[in-house]
Amino acid sequence: MTGPDAVTATPAVVASGTPAAAGDEESPRGLGASVPPADAEAKARGVFPYAADLWAEGLLWAAVLRSPHASARIVSVDTTAAAAMPGVRAVVTHADVPGAATHGRRVADRPVFAHDVVRHHGEPIAAIAADHPDTARLAAAAIAVEYEVLEPVTDPETAFEAPPLHPDGNLIRHIPLRCGDPEAVGEVIVEGLYRVGRQDPAPVGAEAGLAVPRPDGGVELYLASTDPHADRDLAAACFALEPDRVKVVVTGVPGAMADREDPGFPLPLGLLALRTGCPVKLVATREESFLGHAHRHPALLRYRHHADAEGRLVKVEAQLLLDAGAYADASSEALAAAVAFAAGPYVVPNVFVEGWAVRTNNPPSGHVRGEGAMQVCAAYEGQMDKLAARLGLDPAEIRMRNVLSTGDLLPTGQAVTCPAPVAELLTAVRDAELPPLPDAEDETEWLLPGGPEGAGEPGAVRRGVGYGIGMVHMLGAEGHDEVSTATVKVADGEATVICAAVETGQGFATLARQIVQEVLGVEEVAVVAADTDQPPAGPSARGRHTWVSGGAVERAAKMVRTQLLQPLAAQFGMSVELLAIADGKITSYDGVLSTTVAEALEGKELWATAQCRPHPTEHLDEYGHGDAFVGLAFAAVRAVVDVDIELGTVRVVEMAVAQDVGRALNPRQVAARIEAGVTQGVGMALMEDLRAPRGVVKRPTLTGYPLPTALDAPVVRIVKLVEERDVVAPFGAKAVSAVPVVASPAAVASAVRAATGRPVGRLPIRPQAAVAKPAGA
Amino acid sequence: MSTYARQTGRTVTLPASLDEAVAALAAMPAAVPVAGGTDLMAAVNSGLLRPAGLVGLGRISEIRGWSYADGHALLGAGLTHARMGRPDFAALIPALAAAARAAGPPQIRNAGTLGGNIVTAAPTGDALPVLAALEATVVLAGPDGSREVPVSHLLTGMDPLRPGELLAFVRAPLLHAPQTFLKATARTGPGRATASVALVLDPARRGVRCAVGAVAPMPLRPLEAEAWVAGLIDWDGDRTLEAEACTAFGEYVAMACIPDPADHADPANPAAGELPPAVAHLRRTVAALARRALGRALS
């Protein structure tokens, strides 16, 4: 048997403390500085090890057989031919799952392998381990499955009436939200129907992993997991093992803006390793990746807005329908966010929302950055544009008349206690200088919609300006225990952080280094790779780690600081507060004491472990009421677009962003996160939609699913970061990644409306929705 | 023991001349020619294609350039998009150069070739409508010598590539007049055509030739629209047309390539005669592209 020693595991964070500029007196350190990530150079040079680079002596290769149908009854599965192929070492199906037959991050409703029915295209049915990846794939193809193909349920509106697709039924959650007077009416009423397509998180690196059996009968899973403890518990339940016999080791994460790993492959991987006694590796193809992992919920949103003659909102009525796909996954949370934020960051006295998440045979939906909040933002901002047009008001002005601020109530009844500088954000983007119009003299300098070699014609191009204001909640909602634990160690003047918060590229490892530098004054800080031998830190999502894991690191560092300084303070008869640490030196306020951290340690190691747990939240009740969220973050985006109104091609010229960040702990990292979020939002607005006619994904490739390229990515201009500390958040900082994703698609749609005069109710915006009659025609 | 060995049985030959390449294919009929590999290797890597052997065409210098013969250019099949996009080539066959510059991102243009584009024969192949408008022919080299067929016969499958044959050259007329290629895509960055239009003027024959790409399995020629507009142009004068005539040409082309489902007009169901919105948009796109292409060629 091959033990774990044979594995060349790749640590998630190769943070040897300091990047290339180490020792440089000028190198930034501490909170508020633009400390570069320790792995930036390795990533830029292409030598950073990702999950797909894992290797173990004698490893086997896995392949997963997936359903070609969206809905079918499995009549039989015959693996004999596959098992008999030379080089094949094991074949596993549902019959080989020793433990729980179903799993799920939130609701255990998803089978490890489909056996009686398949509920979506790409659902795993069997897995193979063989001595070569091609052999494994060929063997998977040689498994004979007889299907009785069923009529798929692909229109979420029909899911209510359709026969149940699952023993749990087709209605995953219904939230009726009632706030205020249902009879209230406004002087103007506008209605709208909005549709949002299926965005794929499309991580740069597809799923990959390695499972290594342990001599004690357990197994180690080397994965680019974003929530290692949850993945471990899920795997242990399916393998019928004690959780401590399964270890998840986090390897380099090649991009994550969602729950990263599709559990449909680490589970087969682990089963195959346990079955064969050999390490087993799997590298998903892009096609499998598109089919397996969770997508953004497609949504159908019906709205009616009532306003008075001045444009002040009187009532918002909405029906929100989220397509969950075949399994529950994060749909319940997505729906809670969609319902709670259905009216947007506006003050509305009367709000009535019906929200549903339903099961269909479409590709699975789950947690993708800005879940729920993004879809409704596209709709409520569309409604604000409609009201503005109806009342003859400027789109920014009507928004300004309704903005939410601290102290206002959400329709859920929760009071907004955190900073909510919405008016300030909107003012900043509204008043920012507009990008210059292209030079009519020199058309060659003008990047037209359609690109440099495209068919664009300057005479057909119209420019439009639009707005989107988004809000998201931070951390898990509705009573989730959002705890995180971190350990800080200091020895020889160097510090180490041990925390299972996964560095997904979001910058947690850099932040942890900055925190320890700030508190302990040591320059060299290593952040250890995450694994499940460490205490849980929870998922890398919703800006959690900046808050709870950053908070835990700070507390642990402060405890170490006290341990370090207490003996000195006692010796010199002063309180710890009168001692300062900076640049590895400890000095007293009066300069009497001056020593180094290394000397003060006297060869000792100091350790401290601490937890951070935000204040508890409540479940939304039967009226959609409750203090469901720990904190909120806001952003305003002004989009400037050029539209070729004959071809309907759109180019986003500039996105001006103002964001409520609480405190910019690492300004460069904040800017990078905003740029990434805006670009993802532009993708949602203009091109990203995983089409699945009749439930079957037609072109699960990066040719069939276009993403924004450098030519599509707009200039992102951060016009303002509002740094109003959130007193309940560690360091006063708010999460920054999700809210630009939420506001950007709405802003682009608003700008296209302005350029074309068309309603633009569907995202992504299709060219036929952006064609217009030339003025005067 | 590993089954790995089974997959390494591929042979790769790298002939230095066309004759050697034809001989290599004859010696191993199961082998597949590969030029830039931008189409082929995607199929191999995704496991769709498992060729028993490869004959690499990258070292055959005689097909990587071009020569002239009686008013025509003889273009090597191994010309890359990047090479065709350069100004010296653009002076010869401007529309083909424009198509080459629009074909994919730079990495693809550096490797992808004219021959590969033709043999792949994808509806979205950008060189194809240009070659159709030019009425180009292809020179095929095989074990029994070479033969020449119109590119349209190859693309329609009327006269396909025979086993053991290689595409050696493309013969395209040198027209010494403006040409345009316009491509509509779904994004500003590089992308496949949703529709494209190639248009060439042939002053010697007083002709306008146009082909529409990506809307059908192969490029479509709107012959009536071509003849109609050629009749309006004052070939001996300044060759300009009123804007209305360009617009009418665009619509003529679009109607020809994306006709109404009129025959099925059903009085009981008036919507039956209407195009679905996406198709109607495609027709508008073709009309705008054809109008712009003509306008630019005549300006």
Ligand SMILES: Cc1cc2nc3c(=O)[nH]c(=O)nc-3n(C[C@H](O)[C@H](O)[C@H](O)COP(=O)(O)OP(=O)(O)OC[C@H]3O[C@@H](n4cnc5c(N)ncnc54)[C@H](O)[C@@H]3O)c2cc1C
């Ligand atoms: C990311 C990406 C973007 C792309 N974008 C575009 C685009 O915008 N527009 C476009 O038109 N294309 C595009 N393509 C497709 C491709 O690049 C072109 O079709 C290219 O011209 C193919 O040439 P190649 O030399 O790479 O062909 P290869 O992949 O080498 O070969 C393709 C086929 O032709 C055969 N073949 C090649 N040369 C010969 C020959 N001389 N004789 C006989 N058979 C031959 C091969 O056997 C194979 O079957 C794109 C491809 C990619 C991967």
